[in-house]
Amino acid sequence: GESVGLHLPTLSVQEGDNSIINCAYSNSASDYFIWYKQESGKGPQFIIDIRSNMDKRQGQRVTVLLNKTVKHLSLQIAATQPGDSAVYFCADIFLGGSQGNLIFGKGTKLSVKP
């Protein structure tokens, strides 16, 4: 069945270093991918999105890379800060399906050491 998963459940990085969070998806027909950040006690917050016809998109301190050949998505955070500590979810959507809804992975917990 369709699934979106994460390679690592936890990631610990030093403040100031770059972070890379990986995600694998199974539906090769997915049209759209989104990264969300969920801080403790809060709802998921939209970070960045990318369409399936792109392979890279940059935001403020974040970059998402899409490799459709191996069905892999990554989120790169530059100069990681303590405020980046959170659980990061990737999600994909297939707009041609009857649902067109986001399918979320289980999440990667990012811990930033000062």
Added chain:
Amino acid sequence: DSGVTQTPKHLITATGQRVTLRCSPRSGDLSVYWYQQSLDQGLQFLIQYYNGEERAKGNILERFSAQQFPDLHSELNLSSLELGDSALYFCASSLGQGMAKNIQYFGAGTRLSVL
């Protein structure tokens, strides 16, 4: 602040009871989604409404139901509650269908504890 409002923030109840969770979407958003998040689990999609009509169903139990009202707010009803229903319940909203319109904005959630 995402603009999505969920009430109540916390809910403690007993097994067998029925509760109602409420969600007000962002102004202008037509779609409302409900998710369940259990401890150490990801977000499980429950159900989606678009402009008052059910659009998609996910892993929603028969004991659970939802609706979206003409003013676009939504309610999730959970009945015959079991211990395993204890979780965070999130509501999200989006403009509607299509690429960027599917970016979902989440509320802060309702934490349900069934004792």
